[in-house]
Amino acid sequence: MLCASLAFASLALAALPSALPGEGAGEDESVEQHWSFRPLRRPAVPASDAAHPVDAFLDSARGAAGIAAAPPADPRSFARRAYLDVIGLPPSPEEVAAYVAAAARDERAARAALIERLLASPRHGERWARHWLDVVRFAESDGFETNQPRPNAWPYRDYVIRAFNEDLPFPRFVREQLAGDQLGVDEATGFLVGGPWDRVKSPDPVLTANQRADELHDMVATTGSAFLGLTVGCARCHDHKFDPISQRDYTALVAVFAGVQHGERPLAKLREARAAELAALEPELAELERALEEAEPLADPASSSPRRAAVSSKRNTERFAPRLATALRFEIERTNSGSEPCIDELELHDAQGQNHARAARVVSSGDYAGDPQHRLEHLCDGIVGNAKSWISNTPGRGWVELELAAPAVVERVVWGRDREARFADRTAIDYRISLRDDAGSWGEVASACDRASESMPLTGPLAELSREHRELHARVAELRAVPQVYAGRFEAPPPTQLCHRGDPMQPRERVAPGGIRSLAGFELAEEAPEAERRAALAEWIVARENPLPARVIANRLWHYHFGNGLVATPSDFGRNGARPAHPELLDWLACELLDHGGSLKHLHRLLLTSAAYARSSRIDDLAHARDGSNRLLWRFSPRRLEAETLRDALLSVSGELDLRMGGPGFDLFEPNDNYVKVYRTKERALPGDLRRMVYQAKPRSELDTLFGVFDCPDAGQIQPQRNASTTPLQSLALWNSRFVLERAEAFAARVRRELAERPASGNAAEVRRAYALVFARSPEPEEEGAALALVEQHGLAALARVLLNSNEFVFLP
């Protein structure tokens, strides 16, 4: 054994460029000579007996190493492999049977036809979008302390699915993600802001500067790794240690994104489409509001019947008979949430509509400390909304008093908790409003006691008018609420300065937006407009002269199809990354991509129709001793299904998979609206949760207790390569979880249902059907006996639980 392994070791060193990271960093190689920076030139396909160009490249290296290839996989295994890999779902027994029959006639034609069909399936985009979302650290919550959800981030996920299904040319895919707002694809720029964002802001300038630097760093680093395969982020504090990326280059890229802010923006296309209807309805609504206000009786603090509309957290009007006032007092006894009351703006109007509160001097019972959004001076500052509001310092209670600049005859008080309607807590629901006359005596003019409530609704003609108003208001609100998408907001960029040692508190010289200079970068004027910066970056990245993006994406496709990339470090093509196992093959694939209009499906097709992809996964002792890691692809490397494919496959065989595409995702966690969101895995999946896992509303940094143990990335960092660990917690989850037991029950029900329509019945037929659904094969005689015994004693669901836990089900063959 020692002799054989020594022989292998030296052979491996001689024949194979190293796969291990770090081994490319030889100082004997200049930057220009580094393989991934060299211009892309189409290599000739080596002369070979192989019918397929991919195999011609592979065969020559394998042949040189003296290793024989494994025979082709049996058609059943090939079908399962192709389905699970290309669309992420197992084939039905009928699909397998059809393929096996076709392969018996002409295997190569059958394979090609199968691959064509799978690549055309909408399921393909769903499966491969998940890979891209790993690469770009996409998640639908903020991360950090509060980890609040981003309910409008999902359109980016749908965009990626659509892009892959429609075979959007790769350069276009790159452009849209960086500058989709300029190309009519707003949601594509979800890429820019797909990373973490610390929403906890502070008046502390050091913290604020560091938070912003982290946001920009995330955009620069992710852009660099996703499209260029370069660890640009390593040049944040100093010049890159291995690659020709200076700290100045890094800063130039920061300048490209300097105007990009986290947040939502409206989908422009929809906003335009709705403008006409909105223009017609808005005056109608204003008219109705005026009518409603006039129809509503004056406030009557002496009455306790519901005469006026219920308190709104947005805006309330209190009308009373005109009277002379020198001061106003607003006392709160109770709030809807029990927490300290909040008023965003308090107004006191005369008949001409002048607001006398604006010039009043304001005092209060006590103010909420510390938060600059909530200050007493915001109470009458003329600015509505939570960000400029007053909050009391006492739970449920508090008062404010306005000393008017001059006595005035007034007739109306207007107030609200948040007129921007983002917050509805802290609303005063038990309150009194009093005015002081010029003789110094106070009189109550309005209170909550004559307002309607849930238990005491409005009645009479006012109720009817109020209902009309509600309906029209809802429609207008719907039209105004153009769907927002979490795809970033774009602002005029401030100047960008190089940060000494990466510290934003040590700014040095100003840097204009640009690319990496050693890679024929671009440079814009320092004052270049925001949009132009991103567009220029996109053009530079996808320029035909830039050899990196095509190499990087070709390798990613290889990585996901074969389990390991030709370059073992898919997001690091720099000198510290691994060197390609088959550099000419990689270049040939990159050229194929570019010469076929950037079609990723063309590339998928090339890989999937190769003999290498169709090989058996069986181990040959000799080959294994020589190349245990299978870098020469003498066999197909089997692997455990990823978390998402496993869940999809469970639901697919149980017959429950809901194939609705797109839209807001389902939640694996119990709902809660805490300031710091708490993520507790739901006990049971609800019917709407049985969709493909790519449609999970994926929170950052939180993994559910079931699929989270299967190496799901948590999107705190990019994950261009998943781990595939095997742990007892996985076994416990798959063996004992309610989710899997319910799938086993549903599976048993499905089998019985299907057999009810067929002549065959009884336990033996159930066992055979169960094997067909899970493995796409018949049980062997001895298996059948053991399975039958379990079914007879413990029922079909018991067998289902076993099959769904088996290695044969859980591994890509």
Place this chain on the structure above:
Amino acid sequence: MSRDACELSALGRAFLDRRSFLGGAANGLAGIALGALLGRERLLAREEPIRPRIDPSQPHAARSPHFAPRAQRVLLVFCSGALSHVDTFDWKPELVRRHDTPLPGGAGLVTFQGENGNLIRPLWEFRPRGESGKRTSELLPRIGSLADELCFVHSMTAKSNTHGPAENQMATGYTLDGFPSMGAWVSYALGSACDDLPAFVALPDPRGVPQIGTRQWAAGFLPAAFQGTPFRADEPIAHLATPAVIAPAEERASRELLRRLNERHLEQHPGDTQLAARIASYELASRMQLAAAEVSDLSQETRATRALYGADDAGNPLKARFAQNCLLARRLLERGVRFVQLVNGAYAMGEGVGNWDGHKTLKAQYEVHAPILDQPVAGLLIDLKQRGLLDDTLVAFVTEFGRMPTFQKGASGRDHNPHGFTVWLAGAGVKRGFSYGATDEFGHRAEVDPCTIYDLHATILHLLGLDHERLSFYHDGIERRLTDVHGEVLRGVLAS
């Protein structure tokens, strides 16, 4: 090269460590050839990184440290929300003398929530404790009474003054999301001395999860095998129990069929270690079912032991539940679990309500929180010592940052202060009754021997026999370390 290295699965390959790769053939030509190859790595680090070699069928198998360790295991007590050092462990007589006067040089100082008012004396009296005479406050009297056992680090500093990034840094070394926690690094490096329990267990506060949630014990980009497993009181591990609807006979028969099915499949795919590892994982899981149930059965403890922790305190059910977590921590450590992370404080209820984030009404809030923490943690330390576990267990008591010596303007609480705060160590390999470093006369900024969270992490790894500059994992272009490119072992705290 040994045969098993040839047979490594995908997981094994991902971990393939060039040192151990060399180890099997150190006397052969291959070793020389590889040595030459490794020589090219000079650029990478001062010394080549060490990636532990993981056996995919036993990811938790015990692995050797880099050098002789002082500690075999770690208990981390994490006080979430930022525990005020000036009200607990950092005695500042000048702060008492200058009570209600402005912080010198603090005019216009803006901290996390805004402006600050005057210096405010500790809200609890400090008293000398034990032989060392170390002064600690009456807020945590029982922990204070153990001052002779503790090694205080008074000059700790953090990079961020907001909870998310700061808890990230204390837990993972990085202020950003997505990095592996300390316990994940340790279980990746060392595996576990216990086959039947996870190598890394987290015990979340009974009130809920901390500010950064489960990221406190996440695996980040390390394989899921190394994530902290949260134990709960009712079900120690998620999905641990055989579901009630499955009768024992069905469970036995089902397991047996699964085993036969998997073995038959393995026969058809000889030599595939991934398949073998997965079969083994079911056996491990079934052992874990027994072991986790056993370790969680606190009824095995004597009444005296339970009383030591306050585990039956009927008047304070939250304290009783936290005390049960402390008792469970000891039982886990006793059975060889490598890293136990005990969390005190939860954030879901909002600022300061269930945690140490005392911005507005610090006194009232801390008087609720302190009894929950004090006796249970003190009881745990005493129990560990009585059983001799403190000899080879390192205890680290941490929080994400400290608090200001001033009150916030217009409030009766203290704002965040990352410039100087206290953590303490106890047990294996550290000095007893010792104080390292100091803040200025008010407790505002670290002044004597200022140190960083990197230093703390380096020290913890050092005590476990691990070189923090070499323990690494390759991710996204970099050999990642717990301590990034920083950290010096705090030699001053090490026992001779």
